[in-house]
Structures are given as structure tokens and as C-alpha cells.
Amino acid sequence: MLRPRVIPVLLLKGRGLYKTTQFDQPKYVGDPINTVRIFNEKEVDEICLLDIAASREKRPPNLDIIKEIASECFMPLSYGGGVRTVDQVRLLLNVGVEKIVINSLAFQEPETLQKIASFAGSSSVVVSVDVKKKMFRGYEAFILSGSVGTKLDPVSYVQELKRLGVGEILLNSIDQDGVMKGYDFPLIEAVSAAVDIPVIACGGAGTLANFSAALKCGASAVAAGSYFVFQGKHKAVLISYPTPAEIDQLI
């Protein structure tokens, strides 16, 4: 059977890469082209590039920089941030992006999401479901880089997304983002059990053991930010990626 995918998530802001903590406090990590070149050498499974400023600034994807990054990616590349129309999706696919990641639009305009899925094909459409724990119990999905709540429970939300033709879910825990203390495992378990499309666990990975645990909870793939770009307790920037042998041992 397939080996699990291990996916670095790179956050774009302007022309630089940043890493957030709980979707806040962006810390500069480096130049996107250099970083992608290093990940190329390390033969990463896939890269997920998210423009964290586009939706909040109400602007479309920056095609110039995405094209530049895509031309260095000899592995699958997914892109998210500011995607609102079928035409933008067409342009993104043309410059070398394989998969489109959608967040705010999926909640605001489900009919456009459906059109995008039928245009690009389900296997090219990922929805990033950004989740926060509620004050007392349960979870809520958020949009606009975690700034606006939808009042939706992630489990029923992903079932609806699947129905609309979404091929994959990037399940992002806002609470765990950048904390490196482990994923939100109960959340992964609940969401993975609710749909048969692949669920990518994201938010909180600090060790290889965290990856294994997320896969045991039902995730099809594991993603992380800090784990691949920071080293040591002072969080010095150093790009790293597990070896093929280490990935084989995850399951």
C-alpha cells in the first residue's frame, strides 16, 4: 500500500516565508525559492504553499511568485490563499500548481467550490479546515486565516465538503499551530472517521512520533511547519526533513 505523505507547509507573506504560532506572530523563516530548493534536495513528498495574507487583504494569488516557486518544485505543489474563482484556479494549474487549497471560499460560496471541483477534478481540490477548540466542549471551523468563526462543527462540515466534490482535507488545528507539542489527536480521529477522502493532519507536530500517532488516528498524510524549519529550543531556522527510511518506519 501507499507510504504516508509527509508534507512541509510553507506560509507566504509578501515575498518571504514565515511561521506562525496559533495563526499569529509570524516569524520570518527565509526566502521561498531557497527553501524550496533545499526541500528539493531532500526529496520531499509534496509541498503545501499557503499565502496567509491574501484573503485578509482581499487580493488574488500572486501568480508571479507562485510561478517562480513552482518552477523549482520537482514534487507535487499545492497552493492556497485568496483563491476565489475558477479562472484563478485555471491560471494556478497552468503555472505548475497541482492542487488548489481553499478555505474561506468553501464556506462563503459553496457553489463556486463545486464549480472549481468539477473544473479541476476532485483530486486537485483540497479544503483547509482550520479548527479551534470551543470554550467548553467541541470544535468550530474558522475562515479568513482563523479570524472569523463559522459556527460549524468540523465533522459535519467535512462531510458537506466531500459532498461538494472536495478531494482532500487539510485539517489544521489553530490551537496547536506552531506549538510543537503534538497534534490535536481526538480532532484527527473524529474527522478521519467521518469521511473516506484523505485527511492531512496539520498543526502541532514536534517529533516523528507525532507523525506516527496522527497516522494511527486515521490521517492519510501528515503536514507540519515548525518541525521542518526550526531547530532546538531557541527555534533557530534550519530546514530539515526525515529520511526515506524514517518515513517508512512511521507505520
Added chain:
Amino acid sequence: MIVIVDYGVGNLASIQNMLKKIGVASVISDKVADFEGAAKLILPGVGAFDRAMECLADKQLIEPLTHLVMQEKKSVLGVCLGMQLLGISSEEGKCAGLGWIGARTVRFVNETADPSFKIPHMGWNIIKPVGNDVLLSGIESGSRFYFVHSYHMICDIPQTAIALTPYGGDFASVVRHGNVWGAQFHPEKSHKFGMQLLRNFAEHC
């Protein structure tokens, strides 16, 4: 010069990027004159079978391409859906394929109870070369490639399959009939393994 056939379907930029990386000159074109002048052709493709065949027909490319490949024996490599188009038919659609290879495309069927056998087959999987085809020269058994597809090819003659991939049983992941090659995975997204395959195509096929 390799010409990447542009018929409005498929991620052409990625293929050209990788060819550039390995120092192989290529152009993206939909003009028959360019195909005639090309040393080799690459037929990309993503999406649905019928839409791809209809796009080829709308651009009036089927007849000239078939002439160049079948009569003039120009080498061609079909990638992903582009490989499936090389065959006779597909369960995904009603249109006839190009018919350059004796093979039919069928949907993956999960007859097992294994929940990890998901459709589409998406992610990194290995290939096991069968025989010593030049396209796979230097690519060891167990090399990994990136796949995204829900349908796979079944060859009329088993020898047409020059590499197999295990997914609910082995399926043909690389095929060859004479001057026609096809790869089900995306070499342009498969790191050094894909670079080796494209280099082999450019230099030896």
C-alpha cells in the same frame, strides 16, 4: 528538440520545467509543423478521458499525430492521462482512444476490505521494471514515483507493460509498444527518478 503537445489539457509547465532542469530543449506547441520538426513528442494530460479526446479532435490533431507516430515512427511519451489516451478505449468515457497501443483503460475496483486501498490512487508508489527497456535504464526496482489516477491500463499483450506497480494487485504503470511509451505517474513531479526517466526518453528512445 522535444515538443510537448498542447491541446488545452494538462500541466505543461511542470514537464517543461523538469526538461529544462536536465538540460533538454523543449517547446510547448499545438502546431502540426512543430510536431513534424520535433525529434520526439510528449503527450501530457490530466482530467477526464473524453474531454481530452475531444480537445485533440477540436484542434484537429488526432490524424496528423497518428500519422507521425504510426507511419513516421516518431517517438512519443504519454504521461498520466496522456498514457491512457494511447490505448483503444477507457471505461471513463465513450470516445475511442488514439489506438497506438493495444490496451484498454479500466477503473480501479476495491474488492478487498482494506480501507487503505483508496481511489484515486494518490501519492508515492514504487515501480517494478519488467525486462530492460531503455526508458527505465538506471531506474531500480522500488524507485518511487508520484501517482494521481482512478483508472489504469490493461494491456492486450502482457509484454507491453514494462513496469508494474502494486495497488490492490499489480497494474501496468509504464508501457511500450515500438516507438510509443506511456507512464501512468508524473515523472515531472517525481524528483531524481522522474529526471532519469525523462533523460532516458530524451537520449535513448
